[in-house]
Amino acid sequence: MEMRAAAVQLNSTADKARNLEVAERLVRSAARDGAALVVLPEKWNLLGDPATLLEGAEPLDGPTIDAARSWARELGIHLVAGSIAERVAGREKPFNTSTLIGPGGELEATYRKIHMFDVDVGGVAYRESAHEDPGDEPVTASLVGGLEGITLGMTVCYDLRFPELYRILAVRGATVITVPSAFTLDTGRDHWEVLLRARAIENQAFVVAANQIGEAPPHYRSYGRSMIVDPWGLVLGQAPDEECLITAELDLEAQGRIRATLPSLANRRPEAYRWPEAEELRV
Secondary structure, three states: OEEEEEEEEEOOOOOHHHHHHHHHHHHHHHHHOOOOEEEOOOOOOOOOOHHHHHHHOEOOOOHHHHHHHHHHHHHOOEEEOOOEEEOOOOOOOOEEEEEEEOOOOOEEEEEEOOOOOEEEEOOEEEEHHHOOEOOOOOEEEEOOOOOOOOEEEEOOHHHHHOHHHHHHHHHOOOOEEEOOEOOEHHHHHHHHHHHHHHHHHHHOOEEEEOEEEEEEOOOEEEEOOOEEEOOOOOEEEEOOOOOEEEEEEEEHHHHHHHHHHOOOOOOOOHHHOOOOOHHHOOO
16 A cells, blocks of 8 residues: 655745745645645644744634645645644633645644754754643544555654654554655754654654745744655655745555564554653653
8 A cells, every 4th residue: 555645845835825825836736646645734724933932823613724725625625734823712821733634625633743952052042831721642543545554653843853742643543644744954964864754664654744944033934855754764854945836655554564573563562661750750
Protein backbone atom coordinates (compact mmCIF):
# COMPACT_ATOMS: atom_id res chain seq x y z
CA MET A 1 0.00 0.00 0.00
CA GLU A 2 1.27 3.46 -0.90
CA MET A 3 0.01 6.92 -0.03
CA ARG A 4 1.15 10.16 -1.58
CA ALA A 5 1.78 12.89 1.01
CA ALA A 6 2.54 16.58 0.67
CA ALA A 7 4.07 19.23 2.93
CA VAL A 8 3.13 22.84 2.21
CA GLN A 9 5.71 25.51 3.01
CA LEU A 10 4.44 29.05 3.67
CA ASN A 11 5.76 32.47 4.62
CA SER A 12 2.76 33.39 6.75
CA THR A 13 2.43 36.90 8.17
CA ALA A 14 -0.18 38.97 10.00
CA ASP A 15 -2.26 39.18 6.79
CA LYS A 16 -4.74 36.36 7.35
CA ALA A 17 -6.55 36.75 4.03
CA ARG A 18 -3.30 36.53 2.09
CA ASN A 19 -2.13 33.50 4.11
CA LEU A 20 -5.33 31.58 3.40
CA GLU A 21 -5.20 32.46 -0.29
CA VAL A 22 -1.66 31.08 -0.68
CA ALA A 23 -2.43 28.02 1.45
CA GLU A 24 -5.49 27.16 -0.61
CA ARG A 25 -3.56 27.49 -3.87
CA LEU A 26 -0.83 25.14 -2.68
CA VAL A 27 -3.26 22.65 -1.13
CA ARG A 28 -5.08 22.46 -4.45
CA SER A 29 -1.78 21.96 -6.27
CA ALA A 30 -0.88 19.12 -3.90
CA ALA A 31 -4.24 17.44 -4.53
CA ARG A 32 -3.76 17.77 -8.29
CA ASP A 33 -0.40 16.05 -7.82
CA GLY A 34 -2.18 13.10 -6.24
CA ALA A 35 -1.55 13.78 -2.55
CA ALA A 36 -4.03 12.02 -0.27
CA LEU A 37 -2.50 13.64 2.84
CA VAL A 38 -1.55 17.33 2.87
CA VAL A 39 0.12 19.04 5.82
CA LEU A 40 0.18 22.80 6.44
CA PRO A 41 2.74 24.51 8.75
CA GLU A 42 2.38 25.91 12.26
CA LYS A 43 0.39 29.18 12.53
CA TRP A 44 -0.35 28.91 8.83
CA ASN A 45 -3.29 31.28 8.93
CA LEU A 46 -1.64 33.99 11.05
CA LEU A 47 1.91 34.54 12.27
CA GLY A 48 2.79 37.62 14.29
CA ASP A 49 3.43 38.97 17.76
CA PRO A 50 1.44 37.70 20.76
CA ALA A 51 -1.09 40.52 20.57
CA THR A 52 -1.75 39.77 16.90
CA LEU A 53 -2.15 36.07 17.60
CA LEU A 54 -4.52 36.71 20.48
CA GLU A 55 -6.64 39.11 18.45
CA GLY A 56 -6.72 36.70 15.50
CA ALA A 57 -7.39 33.54 17.51
CA GLU A 58 -10.42 31.55 16.36
CA PRO A 59 -12.51 28.67 17.65
CA LEU A 60 -12.38 25.45 15.69
CA ASP A 61 -15.73 26.30 14.12
CA GLY A 62 -14.33 29.65 12.97
CA PRO A 63 -13.62 30.79 9.40
CA THR A 64 -10.09 29.34 9.09
CA ILE A 65 -10.94 25.74 9.93
CA ASP A 66 -14.24 26.08 8.05
CA ALA A 67 -12.23 27.01 4.95
CA ALA A 68 -9.82 24.12 5.46
CA ARG A 69 -12.74 21.71 5.89
CA SER A 70 -14.26 22.92 2.63
CA TRP A 71 -10.96 22.34 0.77
CA ALA A 72 -10.59 18.81 2.17
CA ARG A 73 -14.21 17.98 1.32
CA GLU A 74 -14.02 19.34 -2.22
CA LEU A 75 -10.64 17.73 -2.96
CA GLY A 76 -11.30 14.46 -1.12
CA ILE A 77 -8.06 14.61 0.88
CA HIS A 78 -6.89 14.30 4.44
CA LEU A 79 -5.69 17.75 5.49
CA VAL A 80 -3.61 18.46 8.58
CA ALA A 81 -4.50 22.12 9.03
CA GLY A 82 -1.10 22.91 10.47
CA SER A 83 -1.83 24.76 13.65
CA ILE A 84 -3.75 27.88 14.54
CA ALA A 85 -4.20 29.96 17.68
CA GLU A 86 -7.38 28.35 19.00
CA ARG A 87 -9.75 30.48 21.06
CA VAL A 88 -11.63 28.50 23.70
CA ALA A 89 -14.51 30.07 25.60
CA GLY A 90 -13.66 30.82 29.21
CA ARG A 91 -9.90 30.67 28.72
CA GLU A 92 -7.67 33.74 28.77
CA LYS A 93 -4.98 32.30 26.51
CA PRO A 94 -5.39 30.34 23.27
CA PHE A 95 -4.04 26.90 22.50
CA ASN A 96 -1.68 26.18 19.60
CA THR A 97 -3.88 23.61 17.90
CA SER A 98 -3.45 21.24 14.98
CA THR A 99 -6.43 19.54 13.38
CA LEU A 100 -6.84 16.53 11.11
CA ILE A 101 -9.66 16.96 8.62
CA GLY A 102 -10.98 13.96 6.75
CA PRO A 103 -11.88 13.73 3.05
CA GLY A 104 -15.53 14.33 3.90
CA GLY A 105 -14.65 17.58 5.67
CA GLU A 106 -15.09 16.07 9.13
CA LEU A 107 -12.85 17.12 12.00
CA GLU A 108 -11.22 13.76 12.69
CA ALA A 109 -8.72 14.73 15.43
CA THR A 110 -7.53 17.72 17.42
CA TYR A 111 -4.06 18.07 18.97
CA ARG A 112 -3.02 20.94 21.21
CA LYS A 113 0.73 21.54 21.29
CA ILE A 114 2.14 20.14 24.51
CA HIS A 115 5.60 21.74 24.69
CA MET A 116 5.87 25.52 24.91
CA PHE A 117 8.80 27.21 23.14
CA ASP A 118 10.33 29.06 26.10
CA VAL A 119 13.91 29.55 24.90
CA ASP A 120 16.55 32.14 24.04
CA VAL A 121 18.02 31.70 20.56
CA GLY A 122 19.54 34.05 18.03
CA GLY A 123 19.38 36.95 20.45
CA VAL A 124 15.60 36.63 20.76
CA ALA A 125 13.67 35.52 23.86
CA TYR A 126 10.69 33.31 22.99
CA ARG A 127 8.13 32.77 25.75
CA GLU A 128 5.17 30.89 24.30
CA SER A 129 3.83 30.01 27.74
CA ALA A 130 3.27 33.71 28.43
CA HIS A 131 0.56 33.90 25.76
CA GLU A 132 -0.48 30.31 24.99
CA ASP A 133 -1.69 27.38 27.08
CA PRO A 134 -0.17 23.91 26.55
CA GLY A 135 -2.12 20.81 25.74
CA ASP A 136 -1.68 17.67 27.81
CA GLU A 137 -2.60 14.71 25.62
CA PRO A 138 -0.77 12.91 22.78
CA VAL A 139 -3.08 12.31 19.83
CA THR A 140 -3.22 9.59 17.19
CA ALA A 141 -5.95 9.11 14.61
CA SER A 142 -6.82 6.45 12.04
CA LEU A 143 -7.17 7.66 8.46
CA VAL A 144 -10.34 6.87 6.55
CA GLY A 145 -11.59 6.88 2.97
CA GLY A 146 -9.56 3.97 1.65
CA LEU A 147 -6.55 4.65 3.88
CA GLU A 148 -7.72 2.50 6.77
CA GLY A 149 -4.77 0.89 8.51
CA ILE A 150 -2.73 4.09 8.48
CA THR A 151 -2.48 5.74 11.88
CA LEU A 152 -1.40 9.36 12.11
CA GLY A 153 0.52 10.81 15.05
CA MET A 154 0.20 14.57 15.57
CA THR A 155 2.89 16.94 16.85
CA VAL A 156 3.79 20.63 16.44
CA CYS A 157 7.26 22.21 16.00
CA TYR A 158 9.07 22.31 19.39
CA ASP A 159 7.57 18.89 20.21
CA LEU A 160 10.25 17.56 17.86
CA ARG A 161 12.82 17.86 20.67
CA PHE A 162 10.91 15.51 22.97
CA PRO A 163 11.46 11.91 21.82
CA GLU A 164 9.25 10.51 24.57
CA LEU A 165 6.20 12.03 22.86
CA TYR A 166 7.11 10.44 19.54
CA ARG A 167 7.70 7.06 21.14
CA ILE A 168 4.26 7.20 22.75
CA LEU A 169 2.74 7.93 19.33
CA ALA A 170 4.64 5.00 17.78
CA VAL A 171 3.62 2.62 20.57
CA ARG A 172 0.02 3.72 20.01
CA GLY A 173 0.37 2.61 16.41
CA ALA A 174 1.44 5.73 14.50
CA THR A 175 2.94 4.91 11.12
CA VAL A 176 3.00 8.53 9.88
CA ILE A 177 3.83 11.50 12.13
CA THR A 178 3.11 15.09 11.12
CA VAL A 179 5.17 18.08 12.27
CA PRO A 180 3.64 21.48 11.36
CA SER A 181 6.37 23.95 12.31
CA ALA A 182 7.72 27.48 12.38
CA PHE A 183 11.22 26.24 13.22
CA THR A 184 13.61 29.15 13.64
CA LEU A 185 16.41 29.89 11.21
CA ASP A 186 19.05 29.78 13.97
CA THR A 187 18.08 26.35 15.31
CA GLY A 188 16.93 24.97 11.97
CA ARG A 189 20.31 25.23 10.30
CA ASP A 190 21.86 22.84 12.81
CA HIS A 191 19.00 20.77 14.21
CA TRP A 192 16.00 20.53 11.85
CA GLU A 193 17.12 17.70 9.56
CA VAL A 194 18.94 15.82 12.33
CA LEU A 195 15.89 15.79 14.59
CA LEU A 196 13.44 14.86 11.85
CA ARG A 197 15.56 11.94 10.68
CA ALA A 198 16.17 10.79 14.26
CA ARG A 199 12.45 10.77 15.09
CA ALA A 200 11.78 8.81 11.88
CA ILE A 201 14.54 6.25 12.47
CA GLU A 202 13.90 5.57 16.14
CA ASN A 203 10.15 5.16 15.62
CA GLN A 204 10.38 3.56 12.16
CA ALA A 205 7.74 6.03 11.01
CA PHE A 206 7.25 8.38 8.09
CA VAL A 207 7.64 12.00 9.17
CA VAL A 208 5.91 14.77 7.20
CA ALA A 209 7.22 18.15 8.37
CA ALA A 210 5.75 21.35 6.92
CA ASN A 211 7.74 24.41 7.98
CA GLN A 212 7.38 28.15 7.69
CA ILE A 213 9.99 29.99 5.55
CA GLY A 214 11.29 33.55 5.73
CA GLU A 215 10.51 36.53 7.92
CA ALA A 216 7.37 37.52 9.78
CA PRO A 217 6.84 40.31 12.32
CA PRO A 218 8.00 41.09 14.90
CA HIS A 219 11.17 38.96 14.85
CA TYR A 220 10.34 35.58 13.34
CA ARG A 221 12.83 34.09 10.90
CA SER A 222 11.82 30.58 9.92
CA TYR A 223 14.17 28.04 8.39
CA GLY A 224 11.97 26.38 5.79
CA ARG A 225 13.42 23.19 4.24
CA SER A 226 10.16 21.30 4.80
CA MET A 227 10.85 17.56 4.63
CA ILE A 228 9.32 14.15 4.17
CA VAL A 229 11.42 11.39 5.74
CA ASP A 230 10.96 7.63 5.51
CA PRO A 231 11.25 5.07 8.35
CA TRP A 232 14.86 4.31 7.39
CA GLY A 233 15.72 7.98 7.83
CA LEU A 234 16.02 8.73 4.12
CA VAL A 235 14.86 12.16 3.01
CA LEU A 236 12.22 11.59 0.35
CA GLY A 237 11.67 15.28 -0.31
CA GLN A 238 13.04 18.64 0.82
CA ALA A 239 11.65 22.07 -0.04
CA PRO A 240 13.70 24.89 -1.53
CA ASP A 241 13.81 28.29 0.20
CA GLU A 242 10.45 29.61 -1.01
CA GLU A 243 6.73 29.15 -0.59
CA CYS A 244 6.04 25.84 -2.26
CA LEU A 245 5.02 22.25 -1.69
CA ILE A 246 6.81 18.93 -1.77
CA THR A 247 5.32 15.48 -2.31
CA ALA A 248 6.49 11.91 -1.84
CA GLU A 249 5.12 8.39 -2.01
CA LEU A 250 4.92 6.70 1.39
CA ASP A 251 5.46 2.95 0.90
CA LEU A 252 3.68 1.34 3.83
CA GLU A 253 4.69 -2.17 2.77
CA ALA A 254 8.38 -1.18 2.86
CA GLN A 255 7.78 0.27 6.31
CA GLY A 256 6.37 -3.07 7.43
CA ARG A 257 9.48 -4.84 6.17
CA ILE A 258 11.73 -2.43 8.06
CA ARG A 259 9.79 -3.00 11.26
CA ALA A 260 9.94 -6.78 10.76
CA THR A 261 13.65 -7.12 9.91
CA LEU A 262 14.98 -4.50 12.32
CA PRO A 263 12.37 -4.85 15.07
CA SER A 264 13.53 -2.12 17.43
CA LEU A 265 9.98 -1.24 18.43
CA ALA A 266 9.18 -4.88 19.15
CA ASN A 267 12.46 -5.27 21.07
CA ARG A 268 11.62 -2.56 23.57
CA ARG A 269 11.75 -3.61 27.24
CA PRO A 270 9.34 -1.28 29.03
CA GLU A 271 9.67 -3.23 32.28
CA ALA A 272 13.34 -2.21 32.46
CA TYR A 273 12.71 1.50 32.02
CA ARG A 274 12.18 3.63 35.08
CA TRP A 275 11.74 7.37 35.23
CA PRO A 276 14.06 9.00 37.80
CA GLU A 277 12.56 9.91 41.13
CA ALA A 278 12.32 13.61 41.95
CA GLU A 279 15.50 13.58 44.02
CA GLU A 280 17.43 12.02 41.12
CA LEU A 281 16.55 14.65 38.57
CA ARG A 282 19.45 16.80 37.40
CA VAL A 283 17.61 19.39 35.28
